[in-house]
Every structure is written in C-alpha cells, then in structure tokens.
Amino acid sequence: MGTTFCWLGRRSHILCWRQKDVAKAWRLISWRREWRHPRKMLLNQLEAVAAIPARYDDNVDLRGGRADAQSWMNFRAFPWFGMDIGGTLVKLVYFEPKDITAEEEQEEVENLKSIRKYLTSNTAYGKTGIRDVHLELKNLTMCGRKGNLHFIRFPSCAMHRFIQMGSEKNFSSLHTTLCATGGGAFKFEEDFRMIADLQLHKLDELDCLIQGLLYVDSVGFNGKPECYYFENPTNPELCQKKPYCLDNPYPMLLVNMGSGVSILAVYSKDNYKRVTGTSLGGGTFLGLCCLLTGCETFEEALEMAAKGDSTNVDKLVKDIYGGDYERFGLQGSAVASSFGNMMSKEKRDSISKEDLARATLVTITNNIGSIARMCALNENIDRVVFVGNFLRINMVSMKLLAYAMDFWSKGQLKALFLEHEGYFGAVGALLELFKMTDDQ
C-alpha cells in the first residue's frame, strides 16, 4: 500500500517488515539497553515483542530502495549529532525529531528531553555558540524519522567547556554514539573519554565533507537550490546570484577553505583524491587581520575589508610597467606584488586599517583562486566548488573567486558555491551514524 519496506538480514532469509511497524517495535525496545545488541538476538526479540509476522519476499531490489532502508536495523538512539571539530570552529548538526509519539515522549529520558529543548529554543549558547537558524533544514526525513536539521557552531577554543558540559549533563548515560570528524576528533578523543565518558566515533574529514555535500545538495534547501554561482561577478550592478543544478556533479574540484585549505578532485561518490592544499587560508586572513588592524573577530575583519581599498597597499602591474604587461596578458590592474607598496614608509603612512584588511582578504582569496585554477587545469575539471567557513558572510571573496576563475580561464572554469558552506563535514559525520552497525 505504498509503504516502503526495509530489509533485515537473517542468515539466508530476507525478511520484509513494514517500516512503520519496525519503527514502533524499535522504539519500544531501544530504551531497554539489553535488547539492543547483537543483531541476531534482536531479530528474535523483535518478532517476539512486536509480534509482527515476517514476510518472505525476494523481489524487492535492495539497492533501489531508500539509502537508509538498511539502517533500520541499525537504529541509533537519540540524540543524533554530527560534529566537525576544526582548527578554528566546531560545527555541530543536530537532528530534532518532530514525529515523536506520545508514547515515546513518555518514555523519553529526562536529559534527552532537556537537550532537545535547550538546543531548539535558543539561538545562542553560552558566550560563543550560535545556531544558524537561516540554514535550518525543515521536514527532513532521516533514517525513517521526520524532523528538522539544525546547524550550530562555536569556536574550537571553547571545546573544553563543551566537553565539561557533556560531563555535567551526563550525556554518556544516553548511550548515544557521537560521530565526530575534523582534526579535533583525534585531538580531543582522550578528553571526551576521560572527562565525559564519551567514546567518539572518529571519521575522516574529507570523506565526511563529500558525503555531506552530496546529501545536502540532494535534499535541497527547503525547496530552494543549495548550489549557486554568480553571473557578472565584476559588475556590482549586474552581479546576480543564480541557482546551479548539481545533479551531475562529477568530476568536480572541491576547494575546502577553513583555517587551511584542502583541494580535492571528486570523480564519483566514493572516488576522490586530495590534490593539494595550502596553509594560506581563512586562519591566515583572520590572524593577519588581527595583527595588522587590531580587530578581534572574523565579522569585524570582514567589515573593515568591505570598506578598504587594497590597490594602495598592493603593487600592481601598472606600478611596475606603467600599464599592461601585454606580452603575457597581464593587465595593469592585476596585482604584481601583494603588499608590495608597504616597503615604502610614505605609503605605509598613507593607508588605513581598512585598506590593510582589504589587501589581506584579496591576497588570500586570489592565492587560493590561483592555486584552484591550476589544479582544475591539471585535473581537467571545469567546475570548482568552494566551501568552508572562510566564505561565511564573505561576499567579497566569493565574487572575487567567481571573477578570477572566469577571467583567468577565459570563461572555461565555473566557480560554484553552496549555502551550507562550512557544515558539510558535520552532516557527513551524522550520516555515518546511520551506517554504523551494532558491532561497531
């Protein structure tokens, strides 16, 4: 009757259960810890407890079914989190179930309820945690449950407080698995265990990035497209953000701009390679800005950069050639030497902090763009997708990248961007949660 079936493996038999029934049965037993493993025992228990007859059916295509069908048997306890502990920011995605039955709610453990309420009724946490409400994905179905996906971030330097909180709220009693990626998953693994009695399930950040990106693009952004590009990037009046269909994404060059930069060539869902990286990333921009202008936050740095003029700081081709360097197609307005004018005291005295912030932004952005372009050329890929929190609220960099890709490649390369920028790693970690089996 139109219900989706999920598959449970049992020796050589394929059992078919109606999704709703399994869910009901699972919810009933999952709170009872001793019934949650291993898989074989569980099947018996399910049959016994739910009294749901099994049907034999080997006509249904396993692969054609929903991706999360298999995961029914691997239902993970709430709460569902995906964490990406980066060099500067921690990105957290939280799935808030909206289809909780009265029964479930009654059985729900107190601290689980308080977590849910705390996360969803606030948009700021402590002094530095922020929930990006505008990025919330509504009415999502994940692993058979309907709910909203929330996007939360806080600085990595607040990690210890987060772990402390996890310990205080007795998070470990929820017996949930915490899927974490990013360098911090490795760095803080010990702390999680010792302080909060939590075992992290560590995942590779680039694997998660790709899986997360493909997933979010496939579900879309509340009906709107996730992926976009800029038309006429150099013309401030005509410049427009336009949707881009990433249905056939391969091959693509993925440029992840976080504290540092990683560049990946993605050939298919499971086939990618890390082409190269650069240490001049978002962290460099923020670090240099703090040193040069005295600003303290990323937002402040961007605000200053928006008001500055980098051409006073940089040495342009026309400052050296008096015009264009035609022989090699370098326009007079191109930057020959970033910060090149700053060796002169006069010039140093004549520029403002805003100019310096702008020059830093332009220098870092152009360097990344140039390296990305070289990679795209060499890997023979014409679509370059830029992600990562360096681009958060950073229209200047996005337009500059769009322009640079288009201009230097004479229109061959296209720069693409995604709404959920820096959260794909965390989403990928959450998805891993559903793939895990009880044995893991």
Add this chain to the structure above:
Amino acid sequence: MGTGRLGAPMEHHGRAAATSDSSAREPAPRGPDGRRREPLRRRASSASAPAVGASALADSVRRERPGSYSGATSVSRQRVESLRKKRPLFPWFGLDIGGTLVKLVYFEPKDITAEEEEEEVESLKSIRKYLTSNVAYGSTGIRDVHLELKDLTLCGRKALNGVFRKADVRVLAAPATCPQIGDLQLCKLDELDCLVKGILYIDSVGFNGRSQCYYFENPADSEKCQKLPFDLKNPYPLLLVNIGSGVSILAVYSKDNYKRVTGTSLGGGTFFGLCCLLTGCTTFEEALEMASRGDSTKVDKLVRDIYGGDYERFGLPGWAVASSFGNMMSKEKREAVSKEDLARATLITITNNIGSIARMCALNENINQVIFVGNFLRINTIAMRLLAYALDYWSKGQLKALFSEHEGYFGAVGALLELLKIP
C-alpha cells in the same frame, strides 16, 4: 653639438639595452641595418655630465658623442672598427628595472689599447672610472663585488664584467624631470626573454672558474647542510622560478622555447612589505636578520595543533603548517609572540607558498629540475634551504631545487646580451 647627424648609424653610441622599463618613451624607428635610430634632437648638456649620476644612471641610454659630429672625416678609427664588426660603442650596459630594485650590469673593457684610450671621450672615461673605483654610489647604489665575472670575452672584447645593483627605485620614479638625463631612450626588451637568455649565458661562462649553479644537501640539518655545485649541462627542460617583487614561473624547453606557466603576487615584495608592517623594520637585511632569530611555530597553526599529531590519512606530518598565522586570531597568543617570530613566520609563509606552487607546476609540466632565481633569495639562506627541503620532501625526492650565484641579475645580463646581439 651634433649637427650632421642625419642618417649616419655611426652616430649612435654607447647604447644600453634595458628591460622592464617603467618610464619608456617611444623607441626610435629602426634603420636599414636594424639599429635603432634616434630622431633629430638637440642634446642638452650631456657632454660634461658624467653618464653615471647617483641614480640617474638607470635611464642613461643613448647618448650623443659630443662635439665630434661635423662629418665623416672626424670619425675615430675605434668607432669605425667597432662598427665594422657591428659592435655597439661603449659603454656597454644592461639594465633591469624591476618593481623594487634596478639591476645594472656594466662591461668594463680591460683590453683598451693606448690608441683607444687616447681617443676615448672624457665622459666615457669618467663613467668607467666612477663605476670601477667605487663600490657604493650615492646613498643607495651598491656594487656586488663578489659577483664580478673576470676575464670575460664579450663580442670580441675582453673585460672585467662588473655587476651592479641599485636600490631604491623611488629615485627613478620621475626620470623625465631629472636634468642630467636629458633626452634618453631605452631599448625595451621583455624581462622574461632576458632572464632566460641571461641565465643560460651566465651558466655557460661559469663563475670565474667555479660553478654558477648549486644545490643544498641535507638542507634541514644546520650542521650537515652543504652547498654543492650542480652542473647544468642538460638544462632542458627546466622550471625557472623568478622570485622578485612578484613571482613568475617559466618552463624552459630549449634556448628559444619557453612559456610562462603561471605566477603569484605573493613574492619578495610581500615578504618585505608585511615585515615592515608587522615588525617596523625598514630594510630587507633587517627583515631577514629578525627572521633568523624567530620561531614561526608560535605564530602558525600546525597540523598537530588541530589533530593532536599527524594527519596520517593524507600523509601530513604534525609539524606541517595547516594554517599560516593561524594562531594569531587568539589574543593570548598574539601577546606571546615577538617581532622576530612574526618576521620568521612571514618568511616561512611566503617561501612555502612559492615552493608549493612551484612543485605543482613541476609536476604538471613533468619537469624535475627547478631553479630559483631573483633577489628575494639574496643573502636569504633560510628561504633557499626551506625551498630545497620542501621540494625534496613533498615530491619524495623527485624534484631538485637549484640556485644560482647571480640570483637577480640575469635579466640585466640578458639585456646586455641583446645589446651585443649575442644569441
């Protein structure tokens, strides 16, 4: 001065060919013999003013031979001989006017005959004496005596070839207003053409018997690090990385076949500019000196700061820099670093970026010899060793980083060669 000048090629004298001209005027139309002719013009007092003023030198190119042009009969034998051999007249200069420095090469003839000397024009003699008896000129000009190439034969003349450098391009910013220069024209040449030519020539003549080209063995080990000569017998293909104010990367396939692969605006000028801003230093030497005493690991965010160790999956060791200046977003850490640390971090950042880009180019062009030139490397052993180490490490020994004694002068040498039409 100079009346009967119409159409006589012998009236052109002492040309200097210059590259990277930032104040170019229209080049004179070529005469039938391919030499540039200057248009009819009265020369302002160029007879008595020495061709080499403190900083006016950079624009001195074509100068009239004063007081000797009343007709063919007064042409000296030397000049006739020179012209017969299709040689330009002295002095012979090659100029490379860059974004930060002007590089000048001067060919000092040592085989001047008594006759020649007698006939030599006063200004020419004074140029020669001025240049060769000083090592500093004005307040910023410097002659790199240690780079002098001795007993060179150029265009049939034997010489001591001095190599000069002038700092402070600022003085050249308004050459048109400089009275000493008067009406001078530059023969403009492309900087990269000259660079390639210059480097191949200098390597072929060697460095007073020693090798021009060298590399570092054990670059990471301060004690065992050694500078060893490298024979550039088979130069092609070669990846040439010219690190000046900005960076150009060329793939050289043969003497006349090269292409500019790419470039980056994060070059020597960036290092110097950022250092001045961050540490308050005022000269390149000062910046390097501070950098030699600093520790960049306090400033940069390393892989181990993020991962707690190595990022094994992609072979990134814990000591690799994940985010340059990445620690500087924290107020505490900013207060804990010194100016020397900042200078060091700037040097490391710029150098690593160039090395990384060069490595990518080498990989893609399928070239395994990479030679780094340009004045960013002048007295900059830290950067050279870092480049040597980085290239070797990240390419797993496939790539070799080479360096050259005459670092930043190749453009000027190439310009000189063009003057002498040496192929």
